[in-house]
Amino acid sequence: MGICSQIRPLLSAYLDGQNEAQESRMVKEHLESCDKCREELAQLQGLCRLLLNLEKPRPACGLWESIKARLH
Amino acid sequence: MDADIELVKQTLQGNEAGFEKLVYTYQDKVYTLCYRYSGNEEDANDLAQEAFIKAYRSLGSFKGNSRFSTWLYRVTTNVCLDEMRRKKRLIQTQSLDQPVTGADGEMSRIVADESQSVDVLYEAQEQADYIQSLLNELKPEHRMVLLLKDIMELSYDEISKVLNIPSGTIKSRLSRARDLLRRKLLDRELLP
Numbered sequence: 001m002g003i004c005s006q007i008r009p010l011l012s013a014y015l016d017g018q019n020e021a022q023e024s025r026m027v028k029e030h031l032e033s034c035d036k037c038r039e040e041l042a043q044l045q046g047l048c049r050l051l052l053n054l055e056k057p058r059p060a061c062g063l064w065e066s067i068k069a070r071l072h
Numbered sequence: 073m074d075a076d077i078e079l080v081k082q083t084l085q086g087n088e089a090g091f092e093k094l095v096y097t098y099q100d101k102v103y104t105l106c107y108r109y110s111g112n113e114e115d116a117n118d119l120a121q122e123a124f125i126k127a128y129r130s131l132g133s134f135k136g137n138s139r140f141s142t143w144l145y146r147v148t149t150n151v152c153l154d155e156m157r158r159k160k161r162l163i164q165t166q167s168l169d170q171p172v173t174g175a176d177g178e179m180s181r182i183v184a185d186e187s188q189s190v191d192v193l194y195e196a197q198e199q200a201d202y203i204q205s206l207l208n209e210l211k212p213e214h215r216m217v218l219l220l221k222d223i224m225e226l227s228y229d230e231i232s233k234v235l236n237i238p239s240g241t242i243k244s245r246l247s248r249a250r251d252l253l254r255r256k257l258l259d260r261e262l263l264p
């Protein structure tokens with residue numbers, strides 16, 4: 001568990017390609033041999049997909065009119 | 073982007089039509105951010121309106137050394153964080169018997185897709201509501217970073233400019249927020 005607990009906090013940034021080169025290499029190497037951490041990475045990817053696919057709601061019509069009325 | 077700067081100039085010269093165009097260009101994005109931040113339509117409309125009015129009033133402070141969208145997100149996130157802090161109102165999870173969120177046409181758009189059964193629709197809506205309720209539970213600062221990255225698709229660099237925080241802080245907030253959501257979704261078997 002030792003190494004896994006070091007790797008896990010890095011997975012989120014790993015997903016975004018935001019780790020330092022050395023950290024990134026460490027994560028990559030570890031993932032090749034650890035099912036658990038690979039699974040967690042896949043879950044994070046799944047989460048990001050869910051968030052990205054959430055509906056982007058649109059404002060009620062007349063937003064500009066409401067804003068305009070308050071500008072002066 | 074240059075077009076935005078031109079519209080800002082027009083507005084500052086007293087031509088309101090310039091600002092109208094900026095509102096129409098960015099209202100969907102600003103509203104989505106406000107909606108996912110506040111978790112309900114009423115607050116989202118108030119927040120979006122407030123953000124544009126603040127933007128209008130402080131337009132003179134936009135110096136054009138960042139993109140206009142970055143500056144506008146900065147105004148918007150400040151309005152959201154300030155307003156919601158001030159209200160300190162506990163936002164209830166939207167219940168399922170409320171109308172489907174979003175402006176007109178949304179429900180009809182979903183229903184029009186006949187390949188989806190009612191059960192699947194119901195499940196999808198339930199899942200979206202559940203995710204929103206989890207977002208509502210996050211600390212405002214964590215929620216905002218997550219929204220900017222995973223819903224608004226901003227880069228770390230842009231988020232850093234919008235929230236005025238270093239990339240290390242983005243990483244740690246994002247990691248915490250995602251981990252919390254991951255665990256909760258896993259409990260409900262909503263992740264692989």
Ligand SMILES: [Zn+2]
Pocket residue numbers: 003004007030034035036037038
């Ligand atoms: Zn591991």
